Amino acid sequence: MASIVQEPALTVRKLYQEYQAFGGKTVVLSGWVRNNRGQKEFGFIDLNDGSFFETIQVVYEDGKIENFKDVQKFRVGSSVAIEGILELTPLMKQPFEIKARKIDLLGDSPEDYPIQPKRHSREFLRENAHLRMRTNLFSAVFRVRSEVSFAIHSFLNARDFVYVHTPIITGSDAEGAGEMFRVTTLELESLVKSGAKEIDFGKDFFGKATNLTVSGQLQVESYAMAYRNVYTFGPTFRAENSNTQRHASEFWMIEPEIAFADLKDDMRLQEDMVKYIVNHVLTRCPKEIEFFDSFVEKGLKAKLEHVLATPFRTVTHHDAIEILIKSGETFENTPVQGEDLATEHEKYLTRHFNGPVFVMDWPKDIKAFYMRLNDDGKTVAAVDLLVPGSGELCGGSQREERLDMLLSRMKEMHVPEKDLWWYLDLRRYGGCKHAGFGMGLERMIMYVTGVDNIRDVIPFPRTPRNCEF
Known part of the structure; x- marks a missing residue:
């Protein structure tokens, strides 16, 4: 034949x-x-x-x-x-x-082929992550992931943002995120055997201690001071020993940064970008959304259409805590003024406001050193975007552009100036007000698909004690 x-x-x-x-x-x-x-x-x-x-x-x-x-x-x-x-x-x-x-x-495909035409548990499919995209669920999830990524680039490119490739390896934990993955070529076993009490990173590959990045924000800020509107989009890493459905050790972040802009401009950009992504997915992936709506999250399509039609609400952190305290709900984590929001609090607030809500003006003691201090001296110009089902989707702030205030905050939070001399230069040489935010790609995909476990929206998830494939 x-x-x-x-x-x-x-x-x-x-x-x-x-x-x-x-x-x-x-x-x-x-x-x-x-x-x-x-x-x-x-x-x-x-x-x-x-x-x-x-x-x-x-x-x-x-x-x-x-x-x-x-x-x-x-x-x-x-x-x-x-x-x-x-x-x-x-x-x-x-x-x-x-x-x-x-x-x-x-x-040919022998009879022991794992993906037979029957229902499989998600845990089984995670163990066969190299084959799971051949199922309806993961075929849909990873096509949507591709479309969301494309939509982000399209949205920012159409607004003349410059795409910046920030480094994966960073020279310090000056970002203050902690729990970073160490990068070294030193023979650690030899050091242990020799009885060395301290590691001399001066002998390491880069001549200093280095880690995998937790964020490209600080580096991309420097480009905002030259190109005005910029963004970085790439993998980030957290050595956080967390096994929740919302955390992974390797994930992707989108971090836009805008010069000559304040917190309101930052919030407007977040809302516009989220709505653009949602509309893109509804338009480009109707069959996938229909599938998710039927088999993953009932009412998903209506939820996403509601987001497009509804202006995002805004509440201060202080007022958000008051709403939680007066709600009459029994929370596992008691809401307290001056403290962070737990996931259960975030979900309640999105139900209370019936849609996405910005929580702004956070207590300075629980936010990063680079966020602009408000006039009250107690809060910073920070904002979290909470969405139904997923909780926090974006986190952003207006950056502290005043050199004296930034130095004061760094001293207060024990952030060493010597590691961030170049970051301080951005305030010395033509600094201006600017703002930005970070969006977790996986959080966005979980939101538009209804899939509730981050391990199921990353092709090959990296989590504590799991680094297969």
Whole structure:
């Protein structure tokens, strides 16, 4: 039998978009078998090529293809090439199907293939993270992740933001985040055996102690002082021994920074960007959203449409705590003025305001040194964006542009000046008011998909005691 000549340009997505134009014509496709239901005289293959959420039903019949008996035995997960006639089926659930004339096996899949057509637990699929994107759930999740990432770049690029690649390796923990991953080429085992009481990082690769970054914010601020509007978008790392559904050791952050801007400008940018992303996903991924709405989070689509139609609310941290105290709710963590919000508090506030809400003007003692001190001397111009279901989505602030105030805050919080001499220069040489925020990519994906575990929106999650693949 002659081999099928494949045309890479023809995909399942293209056929769904233009199937009427292909009615009655010969088409050639390649993809993977999601299911194969072979019967005595005919059979059905559900074919997916990764270009679209839906599969295509391929009908094969004895006498119409030469290798009918072989095709009946093609197993789930196998890759195949198919040539056939596209037949319109307007009265059926699927608007068309392929009547096969040739089917070639490109790559077999043995019977021990883990992703069989049945329900699998998410834990099982995490253990098979190299294959889980072949299921409906993770096919949808990671296509949405791709679209969200593209939407972020598109949104910022259209507004003339400059994309800055900030370093992955950083020379200090001056950001104040703590719990960083150490980067070293020193032979630690030899140091232990030698009985060394201290590690001399002057002998290390960089001549000093270095870590994986927890944020590109400080570095991207320097570019904001030259380009006005900038952003960094890349992986960040936290050596936090946390096994919650919301935390991972490696995750991606989007950090825009805007010069000649205050906290209100920062909040406006956050709202515009979130709405742009949500609208992009609703437009580009309707099948995926329909799937999530049916099987992951009931009412997801309505929630996202509500976000687009509703102005984000604003409340001060002080007033937010008062709302929690007077709510009559029993919280596991008692809300207290001057203290941080727990996840349960964040979720209550989004229910109280029936949508996303900005919590602004936070107590200075629980926020970072670089946030601008408000006139009351007690709070800083910081803001967290809380969204229903996910809690905190973004965290931002107006930065402290006054050199004397910044130096005072650094001294107060024991942040060494010698490590941030270059950061202080930004205030010495043409400094101006500026602001920015960080958005966790995974948090955004959890919000628009309804998936409640961060491990299920990262291709290969890195968490405490887990670094497979």
